[in-house]
Amino acid sequence: MEILKKSRIILIPAYEPDYRLISYVKELHGHGLNEIVIVNDGSGPAFEKIFHTLEEMGCVILVHQLNRGKGMALKTGYHYIHDAYPDYACIITADSDGQHAAEDVYKMAKEAVNHPDGLILGERDFKTSGIPAKSLMGNRLTSAIFALFFGRYLPDTQTGLRAFGPRLTGLMWEILGERFEYETRVLIFCIRSKIPLIEVPIQTIYENENKGTHFHPIKDSFKIISVITSDFMKFISTSILCAAVDMGLAWVMFDLLRGIFTGADFIRIMTATAAARFVSIGVNYSLNKNLVFGNEHTGENSLYRYLALCAINMILSAISVYLLHTLLNMDEKIAKVICDVILFLFNYQLQSRWVFAIRGLKHEP
Template sequence: MNTIIIIPALNPDEKLISYVKSLIQAGEKQILIIDDGSSDDCRFIFDFLEEKEECIVLRHAINMGKGRALKDAFNYCLTNLSQTASGVITVDSDGQHSVEDVLRMKEALTEYTDSLILGARNFSQENVPPKSAFGNKMTRVVIRLLYGGNIADTQTGLRAMSYQVLPAFLTLFGERFEYETGMLIEALQKKIPIKEIEIKTIYYAENKGTHFRPVSDSWKIYKLIFGTFFKYAFSSFSSSIIDLGSFQLFSYLLKGTNLSVQVWMATILARIISSLYNYCVNRNIVFKQDCKGNNTFLKYYILCVCQMCTSAALVYLFVRVIGLPRLFIKVIVDMLLFFVSFRIQKNGCSEEINDVVYKNTHSTCCIYGVHSVA
């Protein structure tokens, strides 16, 4: 696969020139370098690279952050370099990624065209500065707990992806290092497979030249990780409360009718209200982008109706047979249904439905998932 090498750079040193030269020697023909508002001292490096026919230099007038630089580069590739390549590899400018590893990523990309491929470092090695090892291990655990997936190197800058998956990352939130964390969360949420290739773990001078600001960049990364999760949790929890509250209200209003009418009508009306609320919240707040309108709406409701009917039927049955308070039974039934639907989604009933369920995941599960929180 023909690939573009993308190198985001902020105040690089001369090593960048020899690094780019060795990439060219290794056969790379398209290298996109982003000068992200680097100081005037570095200008000669970018001017030199710009002269090379294999290189394109994009410049930011001021420093806008690695995330912004990557998004601009991805967009440039998709809009201007769509004829000449079909994938990209992002590489750091400070020589932390060996040319051999870049080539291995390229090879992997020919096989995993539907995946986000990560060049994973080994943080147990001796040359890894303790701060970097700790930060990475901690982020790995938190992402695993909140989103699943077991990603060995969550902060790697060596990443490869085909044009097929690239658009998913274009509009993500984050201007600095947190953008790269957002890419991982997006891949996990959208079920874009993540493949890791072990690479050499290179650190120079205890990583003293890093642009990573431990407090403010870590804060941004964790705000993103928890923010996305809590938005989802809030959406699920509040939908659940609305569902149960409406169920109780409609049961009360339908008091004069027989049990079957009460349970079915209350379930349906409550679900209409709570699912509309949930769909809107997820569409506008939780998963701001990538909702393909009616299509997701329709599929969302097909799933919703199936779960709703099962819920009403089971609540009716258990109220009749066991005679416990119906709200209590509804909580238990919806909780069980959540786990069942979750398992079905995990095993993958139909790929398409799965995809939709995943995009709305939490929305579809929400109404049920919620109850596990409630």
């Protein structure tokens, strides 16, 4: 296949496709989209005829001998395109089960060229009739949970029609994930590294109740939700651990300092509290940076941002408790619990997207 400059490459991961894929490729050709890379993700001998026909039509066929998952199929395609096409304009990923209209693929290609630094998402309209219940419920649930934890509502978090320019290719193959959950990890990575997400409306197509899909509504939805919530669960765990460190160390120092601050209980308690808090803040910072958000690209000032956030939290907590107590006559202890729970969620968002945000990555493969 002739490699043209500024090619718009269509990448299709395919596992046990039917003959609709052949018709789909013809439709793509009809829109001038002729550079098509298809990854046979371990489909087996029974599907060789389909892939042979696609190869005769000019498609590049890459083969996994065993099924390795959609994420790995996409990464195989990204590596091949990076090496084989020296000057491509963009990569458009599409599914093999007929869900993405050829005209929408063409639309995505144009948007990717216009936004070389962003990830273009084909957004289906789930308000239309005829959507399979499992697809509607899965997308609604994951969109709501994604918005809760990452502060961005995406109506179609599971869309397989995506596009991006060569500046992002090298980042895409480094993101963890092998199967359907990989695409969710890509969204999280883009949010945390401030890569623009551009949503483009596309047609909503479900043929034969979407029975051709290999997406398992229970198992794969659970994996996706686990990916979305995994950092938050680790965040809760480290917070509990550091609270125990703070309290335990303070209790120990209360007794150790009695001989030093005899008759000065206030100074003894303040000294123990401050020392314990200093240690717990250091432990919490280290755990959140290396374990929770697992990011070595936080920039040089993440510690200062973390300390600033700690100070903001203390001020907001005190003011909020005071206002609830004085204006609403709420018990101080109850007000403290309510305020600190809200601030805890606020804290997670800011640590993910500001304190430990991904910074300084090169967008060239």
